[in-house]
Amino acid sequence: MTAEPLRLDRLELSLHFRCTFPENPTNRRLRMQKVFTVFFVSILCLTTVVMAQKESTAFINAKIIPIVGQPIDDGVLVVQGGRIIAVGDRKSVKVPADARIVNAAGKVIMPGLIDSHSHIGDGSGADGSAPIQPDVRIFDGINPRAGSLQRAQTGGITTVNVMPGSGHLDSGQTLYLKLRDDAIKVEDLLIYRPDGSYFGGIKFANGTNPIRPGGGTFPGTRAKSAALVREQFIKAQDYREKIRKAAGDASKMPTRDLAMEALVEVLDGKRVVHFHTHRHDDILTVLRLKQEFGFRLVLQHVSEAWKVADEIAKAKVPSSIIMIEAPGGKLETMDVSMTNGAALEKAGALAGFHTDDQITDSRWFLRSAALAVRFGMSREKALYGMTMANAIMLDLADRIGSLETGKDADFIVLSGDPLSVYTHVEQTWVEGKLVFDRSRPEDYLIAVGGFGAGSDRVFDLDCFDGDVYGGGK
């Protein structure tokens, strides 16, 4: 119940902003009329949404793949207030008498997909000034109106880890975002902890991407890359020790250092390291660093996972892998294999998938699971890798990743088998709100492409059909 007022606060705020017009001094009177109209319509909108939040919705007759637990043929999913309040077969679930009923016969419902590595949202991270920049936050560089966020919704993605690039040993802090609709600021997409802080990790990379021979402070070799990272973590250990010794006495605290503060979060296990790494030797270097400094880790890309799957499993480190349909593209991915998922599964390691959008397109993220199955992974683990495995990697397993009572109502409605090329994502729901509906022409355009599909999101008032630009479109 605590989450609900919060959500409404944000909604009111968002509506306020949404009803603001671009300046147009020549048309002031008309504009004022429109402001009143929009204000009135907004109140209607708000009322409707509030009702929607209280009312429960039951999806019946669906095939439900809850991910945790067996698929349910005659399934019922009931959501209310942005949460799942019941899921099971027709016999076991009691649908509330006042629930809105959605007949999902012939459809497949599964949890919203989680992308554990993406570059949607026009994010930016570190600049060229140094190879290690833990102080830089992608938080400060996300465009919440970016068209790429909407494209990801059409692919059934509801949660995403947006990261800065791999051209640095550390390019900064990442963000875990919910792909809610109508965001006007990055805060509208964040996932909050009870203490008010928001979820995110930090991006590291090794191998050739951060290496810049003759690049000043940047490393020229793999050994130098590792040494530079170790040096920073040792500095962070010292910084943390100073804080510990200060024991709350402000006069004894070290001078604030944004980079060190972020790395202390890493050392304390509060911020997971997402480590871009391709080659087998680079993967082992990452595991060695983890052993030395004890940070929590997700291996990212892991192109040669198949060569060191047992070592990865032994280190109990999860991998976020990418499915690329051909080897190469650069030297250190010459041995990338579509069998990585199968190899990690066989070794008993946790494996999830990512798009690395735009390396692969968020709109057909499910294809990654299908290709992994083609190359030997089990269907169960492949679908787990699209959802629950990634939720675990992002520390969000208690909220998302499966269809279970009490979890966020993040789910997708599919026209058929999630791994079939003929299946479409028909609807994407985030926290009980429909954010993508293939039957809406404007949503269909984004899913399929065509004129205007590449544009960033424009103002879109669900129940206001007027000209919000004041000057005509």
Place this chain on the structure above:
Amino acid sequence: MKFFYLAAFFILTGANLALAQIAVKGEKIWTMAGEPIVNGVVLIKDGKIEAVGTQSEIKIPAGYKVVNAKVVTPGLIDARTVIGLNGYLNQPHDQMALDGSTPIQPELRAIDAYDAQEKLVEWVRGFGVTTLHTGHQPSALVPGQTMIVKTTGRNVEEDTLVQTAAVAVTLGNSGLNQGKSPGTRAKQISMLRAELIKAQGARPDAARDLKTEIWKKVLAKEIPLLINAEKAIDIMSALRIAKEFKIRIIIDGGSEADQLIKEIKEAGVSVIVHPTMARPGGDRESLSLETAGKLKAAGITVAIQSGYEGYVPKTRVVLFEAAMAAGNGMKWSDALAAITIDAARILGIDGKVGSIAIGKDADLAMYDGDPFEFTSHCTGTMINGSLVSEVIR
């Protein structure tokens, strides 16, 4: 794993030795020359298709090696790629599809740059691709020639079907020359017209000139221009060039071709559509998953390409690109035609490949289910009656 490769090696060698006579039995055979055959058989003799029909109609003669498959299709044709000129490592030494010294180089032959043993050739062969239309990449106004080659992977001399298939042309942003000419779309067309006009006026007794020689063949309609044009404005420019010089052209890319269906049809031009899953952006901002299907439904001959990729993936697989079209409104058999018989028609090689018909090359792809499902596997690829791939991919 080693044993597997060893076994595959012996099977391949064995098959090559026993090239003479093979019977491929398929639960379903998509001949692309009529309705699919259920429980069919293809008889192969000396590398050519000898007979095709149902297993009840056709008796397998004694001495024929029998190969079983669930689904059989013609060997796939990738109607536009750069594989073999560009390699998988993406390093300067294996990127040969573009010479940036000057924007107009129609004399650059693809056969002088094609590496038959490139890893990507083997890679796509494992998905059932048997024929490539490959060549210089669409990154200069006239980057060079294209060729047609089987993916056998021996050497360019043995594998080549057509030495010069087309002269590639790039219109729009990809064909601009940074800081030099052509620097605008209008300049591109001006430069291209000037080249063709110059060739028209070349005297027969003039000294040999490689550029003029190839342009003469274009003007004589011996070779088409393969014009990469994504935006409608560029497609219209391509159609105008074809009309002005009375030459054959093929549209390559065609992101906005669905906006010009009437014009393209009237011009009698075919389109080799961009990879279905190509990234939207730049001149391809408005591309759609449905373009190939729309063009075909309107009566335009359409092929689907793997295209040119500058990074990752270093190549796309045309099987997946056609599959995605089939999953987005293109008729299933039209999508398969776009990587078999229709691709062959556009490239002018349909007398030899592209369908399973008597007398054609015995190029076959075999699958363990619907070829378009991402979870199906290619179980074998045959070129000229030889099993050239038996990896399960």
